[in-house]
Amino acid sequence: MIRVVLPSHLRKHANINGEVTVDLGETAATQRALLDALESSYPVLRGTIRDHGTQKRRAFLRFFACQRDISHEPPDAPLPAEVISGAQPFLIVGAIAGG
Amino acid sequence: MTGVRLLVGTRKGAFILTSDGKRQDWDVSGPHFAGWEIYHVKGSPADPNRIYASQSSGWFGQQIQRSSDGGKTWEAVDNTFAYDGVPGTHQWYDGTPHPWEFKRVWHIEPSLTDPDIVYAGVEDAALFQSKDGGKSWAELSGLRGHGSGPKWQPGAGGMCLHTILLDPKDPKRMFIAISAAGAFRTDDGGATWRPINQGLKSQYIPDPTAEVGHCVHRLALHPSRPDVLYMQKHWDVMRSNDAGNSWHEVSGNLPTDFGFVIDVHAHEPETIYVVPIKSDAEHFPLDGQLRVWRSRTGGNDWEPLTKGLPQSNCYVNVLRDAMAVDTLDSCGVYFGTTGGQVYGSADAGDSWTTIVRDLPAVLSVEVQTLS
Numbered sequence: 415m416i417r418v419v420l421p422s423h424l425r426k427h428a429n430i431n432g433e434v435t436v437d438l439g440e441t442a443a444t445q446r447a448l449l450d451a452l453e454s455s456y457p458v459l460r461g462t463i464r465d466h467g468t469q470k471r472r473a474f475l476r477f478f479a480c481q482r483d484i485s486h487e488p489p490d491a492p493l494p495a496e497v498i499s500g501a502q503p504f505l506i507v508g509a510i511a512g513g
Numbered sequence: 514m515t516g517v518r519l520l521v522g523t524r525k526g527a528f529i530l531t532s533d534g535k536r537q538d539w540d541v542s543g544p545h546f547a548g549w550e551i552y553h554v555k556g557s558p559a560d561p562n563r564i565y566a567s568q569s570s571g572w573f574g575q576q577i578q579r580s581s582d583g584g585k586t587w588e589a590v591d592n593t594f595a596y597d598g599v600p601g602t603h604q605w606y607d608g609t610p611h612p613w614e615f616k617r618v619w620h621i622e623p624s625l626t627d628p629d630i631v632y633a634g635v636e637d638a639a640l641f642q643s644k645d646g647g648k649s650w651a652e653l654s655g656l657r658g659h660g661s662g663p664k665w666q667p668g669a670g671g672m673c674l675h676t677i678l679l680d681p682k683d684p685k686r687m688f689i690a691i692s693a694a695g696a697f698r699t700d701d702g703g704a705t706w707r708p709i710n711q712g713l714k715s716q717y718i719p720d721p722t723a724e725v726g727h728c729v730h731r732l733a734l735h736p737s738r739p740d741v742l743y744m745q746k747h748w749d750v751m752r753s754n755d756a757g758n759s760w761h762e763v764s765g766n767l768p769t770d771f772g773f774v775i776d777v778h779a780h781e782p783e784t785i786y787v788v789p790i791k792s793d794a795e796h797f798p799l800d801g802q803l804r805v806w807r808s809r810t811g812g813n814d815w816e817p818l819t820k821g822l823p824q825s826n827c828y829v830n831v832l833r834d835a836m837a838v839d840t841l842d843s844c845g846v847y848f849g850t851t852g853g854q855v856y857g858s859a860d861a862g863d864s865w866t867t868i869v870r871d872l873p874a875v876l877s878v879e880v881q882t883l884s
Contacts, residue, residue, distance in 0.1 A: 423548055423573060427589065458589040462573040466593050474572040508572045 416448055416493070417503040421475075424463070424506070428456040433503060443498045445477065446489040463506060478505040517839045518583070518881040519857075520564065521849055522551035525873035527566055529584045536845055536859040539868050545587065546578065553834055553877045555621050560628035561881050565647060567618040567633070575617050577633075579647050590647035594618070594635055597654035603637065604666035613637045613657070620834060622677035626684070634674030638665060638691040640703065653703035656689065661708060661725045668692035668728050668747075669793075675833055676729070681736040688742065688757060693718075693728035696744065698757050709757030713746060730773045731833045735782035743785050743812070745775040745833075750787055752812050763812020768799050774836035778861060779844040783811040786838075786846060786862060788831040796851075797828035805848070807862050821865030822856065829854070834877035841882060849875025 415435040425431070436451045446469075453460045464471055469489075471477070476485045479497045496502035519530040526544025545551075549568045557563040562583045568576040575594065578587045600613035616636040624630035629646040632653075639657055641650045665672060673692055680686035685702040688709070695710040708725050718726045728747035735741065744751040744760065748771050751760040764770035769789045778784035785808050791799050798804060802825065805818040829852035839845035846862050849855045853872035858865045 421572070423570065427573070427576070458576075461575065461592045465574070467595060472572065472574060 415500050416443065416497060417500055418448070418452060419503045419505045420459075421506060421508040423508070424459060427462065428458050430456070435500075442490075443493045444490050445484075445487060445493060448493065448504060474509040476507045476509055478507055479503070515841065516883045517841070517845060518556070518561075518883055519837070519847055519855065519868070520554035520556065520566075520584070520877075520879040520881070521855055521872065521875060522554050522566070522834075522877035523849075523853070523873035523875050524550055527551040527554050527568075528869070528872060530855065530868055534841055536839075536841075536857060537866075541869050542584075544873075545584070546576075549573075549576070550617075551876065552617060553620050553879075555623060555879045556881045557623040557628035557631075558625050559623070561883055563623070563628040563646070565621045565623060565631055567621055569617040575615070577618065577621075577647050591643070591649050594633070594639075594641055594650055595652070596639060596657070597652040601657070602663055603672060604664060606667065608666075610663065613639070615639075616671060619673045619675045620677055622679060625679050625681055632677050632679075632687075634677050634689060636671045636673040637667075638672045638674040638694060640674055640677070640689060642703065655699070655704045656697060656706045659697070659706045659708070661694070664725055665691065665694035666726070676732045678732055678734055678739075678742075680734075680739045682739055686739075686756070688732055688734075690729040690732050690744075692730065693747075694725045695727040696729050696732060696742075696757055709753070710760070711758065712753075712760030713751065714749070715747065717747070731775050733775045733777050733785070735777045738782045741782065741811070743775050743777065745772050745787055747771065747793060750775065750812060763808070765808070765813030765815055767806055767815050772831075773833040774831050774848060776836045776838055776846070778846075779838045779840040780842075781809070781844075784809050784861070785812065786836065787815075788836070788848065790830060796830040801826045801828060803827040803829065803850075805846070805862055805865075818858075818862045818865070820863065821858075821867075827852075832876055834879075835875050837878050837880040839880045839882045845880065847878050847880055849878045851875065 418434040515534040521528040526547045528543035552567045554566040564580040566578040602610035605611035620634040622632040633641040640653045676690035678688040690696045697706045731745045740756045742753040750764045752763045803822045806815040829850035836848040844861045846858045851874040854870045855868045
């Protein structure tokens with residue numbers, strides 16, 4: 415199970431308490447697959463993390479894992495092994511911008 | 514029991530203010546959607562329990578919230594605003610072509626007759642319609658397809674479609690306004706549109722009387738007489754007696770005719786309200802005195818309304834969607850400021866009270882008259 419930590423605004427928006435766990439089953443564990451599965455479980459998150467049309471990460475959000483910024487990793491690249499195993503969470507973080 | 518419900522959108526959430534018909538004591542609930550920008554909240558005239566809210570964020574994009582119980586609970590509905598076909602380009606600030614990009618919903622206008630039909634005015638300027646209570650949205654692309662779209666350009670606040678007026682006597686007619694393209698009208702339910710800017714003069718564009726390019730800030734009409742339109746333009750307060758076919762200036766004795774809001778008394782179609790702002794460079798009232806100006810003659814002759822409003826050291830702005838009137842016998846008038854105050858008058862503007870202060874900057878104020 416992959417653990418996902420959302421920013422507080424999105425947790426509240428999706429009525430989520432704490433971390434979310436996502437089971438990708440036999441699907442290759444990539445950023446795209448993870449976000450697809452997350453949005454499938456929580457449809458109100460569609461458009462909040464990735465742009466509706468382009469499916470690109472929204473500009474003021476970042477993806478962190480294992481003490482690294484993996485925002486610029488290709489969406490179909492494998493997630494870090496520690497994230498896939500559940501040892502480390504996949505963090506979706508609101509960038510420090512504005513008030 | 515009659516009462517009123519104010520729907521207030523702010524930079525950091527929505528607030529709902531309720532009172533009985535006396536409009537003296539107010540209950541404040543909120544913030545709803547704390548931390549999000551709430552550009553507009555508006556209730557359905559056909560079902561006051563149905564309320565729509567535009568919720569947006571630079572981080573998380575656009576959401577549309579819907580309530581079916583008068584704002585007690587909310588559900589997120591569809592937030593997909595996809596332009597119809599190839600979006601094309603409009604003018605950028607430097608005059609170069611710039612692709613249409615959705616940014617946010619500025620204004621929500623529920624149908625006068627069906628709570629599930631609702632219109633959304635968005636940035637970059639376009640008009641969307643939902644026929645299923647916000648569960649899906651489709652662009653009324655005849656507006657952008659009118660032909661002048663490539664000449665439209667953003668105002669300082671972005672290229673937003675901020676005003677949607679539905680004609681209560683003709684369900685196929687509506688008026689919209691865009692900064693900085695101007696006003697447009699459809700007579701066929703949104704399939705085709707025509708610019709209605711004849712008579713506007715804007716010295717800040719190369720051709721001051723151009724067909725499009727005017728920075729219209731707000732339109733208003735009285736439901737009993739929808740062919741008479743009032744406009745607060747960037748500069749100039751304007752009036753049309755022929756559904757926008759032509760306009761003439763009615764700024765009259767206003768001390769400055771720059772401003773954002775304009776509204777019409779609920780029972781007197783010739784009584785209108787504006788809040789003059791010093792200039793486009795100084796977005797605050799003249800001399801630090803917050804004054805609503807009222808005309809009982811449909812323009813030209815204006816009187817300042819000051820009782821209960823700060824008359825010194827006041828440097829707030831009143832944004833384009835931040836004034837509303839109720840329909841009680843003694844018409845209530847309300848407006849919100851960028852300083853977070855919401856002022857109300859239960860006597861058509863003669864006197865004002867501070868309903869609430871120190872909210873986040875107010876973006877919009879709407880009122881529902883409840884029976």
